[in-house]
Amino acid sequence: MTVSEIRTELERLKTSPEGVALMYIAGEWTAASDGGTRDLIDPGTGETIGRVAEATTADALRAIAAARAAFDGGPWSQTHAHDRAKLLFRIADALEANADEFARIETLNAGKPLRETEADVADAANCFRYYAGLATKPHGESFDVPAPSQTFTVREPIGVCGQIVPWNYPLLMAAWKLAPALAAGNVCILKPSELTPLTALRLAQLFDEAGLPHGVLSVVTGAGPVAGAALAESHDVDKIAFTGGTSTGRTIMQAATGNLKKISLELGGKSPNIVFADADFETAVDYALLAIYAGCGQVCSAGSRLILDSAIDDRFIARLVERAQTIVVGNGFDRATEMGPLISAQHLEKVERYIALGRSEGAKLVCGGGRPAGAADRGYYLAPTIFTDTTPQMRIVREEIFGPVLVVQRFATEAEAIALANDTPYGLAGAVFTQDAARAHRVVRALRAGITWINTYHPTYNEAPWGGYKQSGIGRELGTYGFDEYTEVKQINVNLAIEPSGWFAG
Numbered sequence: 001m002t003v004s005e006i007r008t009e010l011e012r013l014k015t016s017p018e019g020v021a022l023m024y025i026a027g028e029w030t031a032a033s034d035g036g037t038r039d040l041i042d043p044g045t046g047e048t049i050g051r052v053a054e055a056t057t058a059d060a061l062r063a064i065a066a067a068r069a070a071f072d073g074g075p076w077s078q079t080h081a082h083d084r085a086k087l088l089f090r091i092a093d094a095l096e097a098n099a100d101e102f103a104r105i106e107t108l109n110a111g112k113p114l115r116e117t118e119a120d121v122a123d124a125a126n127c128f129r130y131y132a133g134l135a136t137k138p139h140g141e142s143f144d145v146p147a148p149s150q151t152f153t154v155r156e157p158i159g160v161c162g163q164i165v166p167w168n169y170p171l172l173m174a175a176w177k178l179a180p181a182l183a184a185g186n187v188c189i190l191k192p193s194e195l196t197p198l199t200a201l202r203l204a205q206l207f208d209e210a211g212l213p214h215g216v217l218s219v220v221t222g223a224g225p226v227a228g229a230a231l232a233e234s235h236d237v238d239k240i241a242f243t244g245g246t247s248t249g250r251t252i253m254q255a256a257t258g259n260l261k262k263i264s265l266e267l268g269g270k271s272p273n274i275v276f277a278d279a280d281f282e283t284a285v286d287y288a289l290l291a292i293y294a295g296c297g298q299v300c301s302a303g304s305r306l307i308l309d310s311a312i313d314d315r316f317i318a319r320l321v322e323r324a325q326t327i328v329v330g331n332g333f334d335r336a337t338e339m340g341p342l343i344s345a346q347h348l349e350k351v352e353r354y355i356a357l358g359r360s361e362g363a364k365l366v367c368g369g370g371r372p373a374g375a376a377d378r379g380y381y382l383a384p385t386i387f388t389d390t391t392p393q394m395r396i397v398r399e400e401i402f403g404p405v406l407v408v409q410r411f412a413t414e415a416e417a418i419a420l421a422n423d424t425p426y427g428l429a430g431a432v433f434t435q436d437a438a439r440a441h442r443v444v445r446a447l448r449a450g451i452t453w454i455n456t457y458h459p460t461y462n463e464a465p466w467g468g469y470k471q472s473g474i475g476r477e478l479g480t481y482g483f484d485e486y487t488e489v490k491q492i493n494v495n496l497a498i499e500p501s502g503w504f505a506g
């Protein structure tokens with residue numbers, strides 16, 4: 001497929017006469033209030049692929065006002081769950097019907113290999129389907145209280161939700177946020193990453209065509225400190241849901257204090273992948289690669305620290321390096337590609353700075369460290385990289401690099417493995433590889449992390465909760481937990497003995 005053929009995919013987006021992709025605010029396709037635009041870059045080639053409207057604060061405020069009106073006066077929050085479910089099922093079907101197009105747009109805009117973006121589109125469709133199903137399931141409880149009272153709860157939508165998502169899974173993160181929020185009857189303003197807005201805009205078209213009432217969804221494309229900050233600060237926004245870096249999460253949390261918004265944060269990680277000597281050797285090597293190099297390491301739950309049993313360390317590292325060197329790094333549109341580029345020139349420079357730092361800190365570079373052999377001249381490619389001989393104090397061991405850089409930490413005892421694994425301010429994910437079932441359970445229970453795996457890494461299910469301990473976040477997405485995060489719980493008491501209380505004598 002040629003680049004011009006791929007670009008024809010973009011022609012389905014709503015654009016201005018000048019070819020600028022428009023935002024979706026209150027059911028209208030609109031340019032920025034000041035006419036501002038931003039160039040979008042293909043990470044695989046470094047070429048400009050198009051332009052998108054760059055929201056101003058005024059644009060974000062317009063979306064918020066429309067959302068407020070839609071929630072307070074509109075029918076969406078009062079619709080029957082059955083009708084909301086029907087609409088979300090239609091979105092799932094429409095995503096599947098347009099799956100190839102969505103995958104290609106995502107690959108063009110985010111650089112991810114087609115096999116990853118195809119999986120993302122399928123996961124997004126299933127996420128909408130899961131929450132469509134959940135919308136109509138029972139959500140309240142009744143309580144046996146010591147009084148003549150029928151006491152029960154109902155779950156109600158929170159209101160206007162600002163949803164800020166990053167560039168590593170642009171469509172999937174939008175689905176994780178929109179599906180539960182809309183299923184519960186909320187209205188949403190989605191702020192995609194400034195780098196990767198295209199699939200979110202295309203998704204808004206599907207919602208428009210499916211008949212979502214205007215104002216219930218807006219997609220505001222613009223910079224985080226402008227459009228994102230407006231959402232986080234506005235007193236007309238009732239909840240902020242954010243996925244991204246921990247320092248941005250902190251900023252958003254502070255901005256949200258004005259009206260004490262509900263917040264859910266899915267932040268970074270430096271997740272441990274523990275391999276014991278008795279693990280199935282080839283399986284553990286294979287998953288160690290998947291843990292760090294899937295998504296080019298730009299995955300919040302990446303297994304970026306390999307905590308390795310010193311009884312097998314030399315043999316394991318030799319095999320790991322051998323296999324890492326065979327990973328095919330290249331353009332996401334090439335079906336042979338196994339690992340794509342980093343998202344931007346700026347991010348590539350950041351990851352390269354970490355590699356230089358690792359060397360200067362005294363870690364031993366045993367694989368990669370630079371551009372992969374044979375990579376295209378342009379595009380933001382980096383070879384799979386591995387550091388050994390690390391210490392727990394090194395910054396490459398402590399900080400989230402968010403690239404294809406694995407650090408190896410060795411241990412001698414189970415207790416040492418657990419201590420190393422938990423020696424981090426993060427707590428998103430972690431895994432253990434061993435054939436000793438009791439040890440597997442012991443170690444996983446000892447991990448201070450929200451998502452854990454035994455003898456596997458990375459599988460993620462719409463049905464199960466996703467989120468972090470410690471500085472990896474607040475709240476949970478997915479599953480029934482993700483639905484609950486978009487609801488308020490109301491207690492209702494019905495007096496079953498209608499007579500005066502007798503509290504006051506007179």
Ligand code: NDP
Nearest residue numbers: 165166192193194223224228229244245248267268300402
């Ligand atoms: P950010 O956390 O900055 O971006 C995530 C989203 O937040 C984007 O939509 C961004 O907008 C928006 N945003 C940025 N600043 C603000 C703000 N002040 N108020 C409201 N919204 C804001 O991630 P980066 O893209 O800059 O990546 C930085 C690091 O974050 C990465 O190197 C990685 O370590 C981590 N990260 C973690 C992710 C995860 O899944 N846990 C995902 C992405 C990044 P805009 O795109 O316009 O900046």
